[in-house]
Amino acid sequence: MPQISHHLLLCATPTKALCCPDPALGAASWDRLKTLVRELSLDTPDRPQGIVLRTKADCLRICGDGPILLIWPEGIVYGGVTPERIERIVFDHVMGGTAIEEWILRRYALSGSAAPTNN
Ligand code: FES
Structure with a gap:
């Protein structure tokens, strides 16, 4: 089963x-995100780090x-997204693991453990 690294x-x-x-x-930002994910093969099921969903x-x-x-x-929320910001977010945050603090509006945390069981 493929792993998921990020969901955008x-x-x-x-x-x-x-x-x-x-x-x-917004439409231009979405187009840039789709293109980048495809060009960088982030949606490849056998990507070692896991798939990037958008x-x-x-x-x-x-x-x-x-x-x-x-x-x-x-659980990071970025605001003021543009096609240019999408590029930096994908390269620095998604691929590089470093969030871009100055663009963060909010942070969420998942509560509890919602892991499914096999009953
Ligand atoms: S309309 Fe975009 S977050 Fe609500």
Whole structure:
């Protein structure tokens, strides 16, 4: 079974456009994210570090300072995402393991252990 290294959720083109009034910026950021993940083979199932998943979300309940990008497993929320910022986030955070502190809006933590059992 393939491992997952990161899951990136981008509120790129939300229905209500609350976090970013410019849909073109979110759409361009989403396109850059998709292209980068593909070009860098981060979505390859046999990637030793695990697959990088990306999902376009409709709202991540921040609703300001967008476009908003949430990255698990760290639970880090980046704001003001642009195609250029996506590049640095992918290279420095996802691949390099170093979060970009000046762009972080919020940090979440998973509560408890939700590991499934095989019952
Ligand atoms: S509309 Fe983007 S986080 Fe809510």
